[in-house]
Amino acid sequence: MIEFHPVTAEDGQWAQPLLWQSGYASCEFSFVNIFMWSHVYHTQIARFENRVIARSESEDAYHYLYPAGSGDERAALEAIVQDARSAGRKLVIFSVTPDAAGRMEGWFPGLFRFEDVRDDADYLYDARELAELPGRKFQKKRNLCSRFERDNPDWQFHPLTPDALPAVRRFNNEWCQLYDNRDDAGIADEHRAIELVFQHYGQLGLKGGYITAGGRIVAFSFGSALNPRIFDTHVEKALYDVTGAYNIINREMARAFCGGCQWINREDDVGEEGLRKAKLSYNPVRLEPKWLALRTDEA
Numbered sequence: 390m391i392e393f394h395p396v397t398a399e400d401g402q403w404a405q406p407l408l409w410q411s412g413y414a415s416c417e418f419s420f421v422n423i424f425m426w427s428h429v430y431h432t433q434i435a436r437f438e439n440r441v442i443a444r445s446e447s448e449d450a451y452h453y454l455y456p457a458g459s460g461d462e463r464a465a466l467e468a469i470v471q472d473a474r475s476a477g478r479k480l481v482i483f484s485v486t487p488d489a490a491g492r493m494e495g496w497f498p499g500l501f502r503f504e505d506v507r508d509d510a511d512y513l514y515d516a517r518e519l520a521e522l523p524g525r526k527f528q529k530k531r532n533l534c535s536r537f538e539r540d541n542p543d544w545q546f547h548p549l550t551p552d553a554l555p556a557v558r559r560f561n562n563e564w565c566q567l568y569d570n571r572d573d574a575g576i577a578d579e580h581r582a583i584e585l586v587f588q589h590y591g592q593l594g595l596k597g598g599y600i601t602a603g604g605r606i607v608a609f610s611f612g613s614a615l616n617p618r619i620f621d622t623h624v625e626k627a628l629y630d631v632t633g634a635y636n637i638i639n640r641e642m643a644r645a646f647c648g649g650c651q652w653i654n655r656e657d658d659v660g661e662e663g664l665r666k667a668k669l670s671y672n673p674v675r676l677e678p679k680w681l682a683l684r685t686d687e688a
Contacts, residue, residue: 393433398589407458450479482682508660511677520643537633541602549597596646608638
């Protein structure tokens with residue numbers, strides 16, 4: 390039996406080390422992501438032996454993060470199957486790697502079908518490349534950073550410390566009202582998630598920064614270590630009408646916080662054409678697949 394409870398910031402103390410142990414590369418295995426989106430997706434969390442199990446819910450299904458940690462992986466999956474069955478819910482397991490899918494098929498032949506959802510794939514980048522923007526393939530990005538620096542000679546990058554949070558929160562509130570953002574349900578959900586993180590910023594092991602130019606904030610970002618090899622960029626916001634603002638915050642975050650990392654995970658594109666184009670333009674090293682596992686006997 391799995392004993393779930395609502396996710397709290399304090400859960401990171403036991404959950405983050407277990408998530409790290411698996412070495413998975415997708416952003417769903419970041420405790421920060423589990424926590425920040427918990428109010429949106431009604432997520433609960435549990436420790437099953439030495440594995441983390443996170444469960445979200447939709448109208449008729451339970452959605453489980455593939456169990457991460459150490460110990461008996463098969464037993465954790467069997468417990469998930471039983472948990473969904475006892476609640477009378479359809480079963481969905483997400484962020485399944487191709488290797489994990491192979492293990493599941495060996496343990497439960499024919500019980501699951503697997504879907505590779507392109508919109509869910511995470512974009513992984515070489516950390517050094519995002520910091521240095523080398524070569525011809527990054528020429529346009531270097532040009533945009535240079536344009537920003539010319540247009541804003543007094544620009545500065547600042548670490549996002551607790552003292553700076555009130556100003557950055559005001560910027561984020563204002564950003565959510567710009568252009569068509571105020572009518573976007575996805576942005577409204579993201580705003581709730583960001584506010585939850587800001588309320589617990591000091592507890593979550595976050596690294597963040599913001600850019601000022603002309604006496605105002607024009608961009609901010611924050612992320613956390615997914616594991617020792619990968620930094621996960623959770624949030625990045627900039628003023629659309631300040632040329633190069635997104636490019637400069639991207640570069641400066643990589644320079645400030647990712648020197649010891651091999652890769653930077655900039656998460657998925659949720660199927661948005663503009664976001665997909667932007668992420669591809671930064672020359673990802675690879676796309677990290679996040680398969681779904683669904684029971685074959687459930688419609």
